[in-house]
Amino acid sequence: MRFNPRARLDTGRMRDTGGRGGSRGGGGGAVRIPVPTGAKAGGGAVGLLVILLLVVLTQCVGGSRGGLPLPDDRLDLSRVSGADSNRYANCRTGADANTDRDCARVAVENSLTDYWSEQLPASVEFRPEGVMQTFTGSVSTGCGQATSQVGPFYCPVDEGIYLDTTFFREVLERQLGGPGGDFVEYYVLAHEYGHHVQNLLGTMGRVRTQQGPTSDAVRLELQADCYAGMWTRSATTTEDARGEPLIVDLTQADIDQAIAAAKAVGDDRIQDRTTGRVNPAEWTHGSAEQRQRWFAVGFQEGSLEACDTFSAAQL
Template identity: 65%
Template sequence: MRFNPKARLNTRRMGDAGRSGARGGGSGMPIPGGLAAGGGITGLIIVVVIVVASMFLGGGDSGGAFDTSRMSDTDRYEHCKTGADANDDVDCARVAVENSLYDFWSDTLPEFEPEQELRTFTGGVQTGCGQASADVGPFYCPADQTIYLDTTFFDEVLERQLGGPDGGFVEPYVLAHEYGHHIQNLMGTMGRVKTQQGPQSDAVRLELQADCYAGMWARAATTTEDEDGNVLITQLTQEDIEQAIEAAEAVGDDRIQSSGGGSVDPDSFTHGSAEQRVAWFRTGYENRSLRDCDTFAAGSV
């Protein structure tokens, strides 16, 4: 994956909470599981049904529940100015990917103005959905319309614990999946989730649709532009797409369950099997259609 050196990066929607020693707990409501917290990429957290979940599943209105502008910021992304910076620096590459996702979805769904924030942290962070730790994995909080990412996740969890790939396009796939949850929140899709476990459950359909949306973006990534009309991403190779597919396989419910030495229990799936996740990413990549990504309309996923 290569970025256009002449592209200008916009850090307006980026933030970093710095390092915290928290590993969960803390004040406020705890993250209530895969649905209220926008799923996360891995399904490592247990889906829990609690009353307050309905606050977060009603669509795009955050209700002012949490003001991220009052959160401390480390200015981690202040130096990211151009695509040349993105080619040389992983933090700036993250900015460029966010800019690309924002441009793609702004063009695809202009009626929703899909503005969000991408906030990184290390250890733990307070969110509009409660206190989160690195154990949650990357996730989207609809209450504050923010994607949260512990940047140690890719080496510590995805690669070492789950045997996932180590490559430059793995993080963009994960970010695209979480951005997909933001789109679902704006479109009211999260409110359609009633059944929370099982290979054909609404929870799994929500996650697979986010994978499909990630595929849609990946196919169009080299056409996305900065605010001046300069192309952001100049090269996306087949190897990049294979890295995304390997990452999707690694975070399948069956792969996660078997990696811990346990048996595979489809009735407890919350995110979909490796096969399902790869299939729906491919659907988005090959068909590039919101209609084809409608997992809730599919008879079987």
């Protein structure tokens, strides 16, 4: 992927609370493998799912406007702690994004925000995510305290996306045998932004069953993969505030990285690699085949209707 050197970057929603993470090879220790089993509800993929579903089931259901009913329509960021490290202060243009992975992250966030601002139905109010925050070790969020062990995640209470950037090197590549490459992270960010879209649409309130190959939890995750495919399809059409294209080139190699990453984080793939067995009854995010296929659906069809996993007879 190449960014337009003339594009202006908006860092207003970017935040970092410590460490340079994996962007320049410094800071942060190894992250535990996210094992998707019911045995360890405090870590990995299930730890994230428990946080997410707890919020979904206690706060999202019955929301009057789709998403979370927040007082006065203002986000409560009081539980997001830590001083900003100014990690993104020097990210000003697409030229910066072409030479600095931190700035590339800003450009992708800007692209996701521009894309989704045009995709929601007229009846749904679009608002960008509250913050996209990088951290090292642990972070305080509206959903509670979280550590690097949960991997990148979205918190619907403060509408923030959180990630320890060491996840991609330490867990996805080294422990899960997933692919390297910049677009791997962009796929993950697009997936998490997909959860924000689900929050705005009220889809999170449809989650009732939490485990199993056709569970609502799996449908939620596969839909977020499909939304990531939608953005990827149109990424080169997104613009900055002045109408300048943000992304000028997206290659087949980028798309291949996203598909390979989706395969690496399939429940069956992780179960087999970490425990030597595959148990579909414990799936929370979908199989490798499902995750690849629904990303492809979003990429090929490019519509919210095509990504309706909750109505799909076959996942």
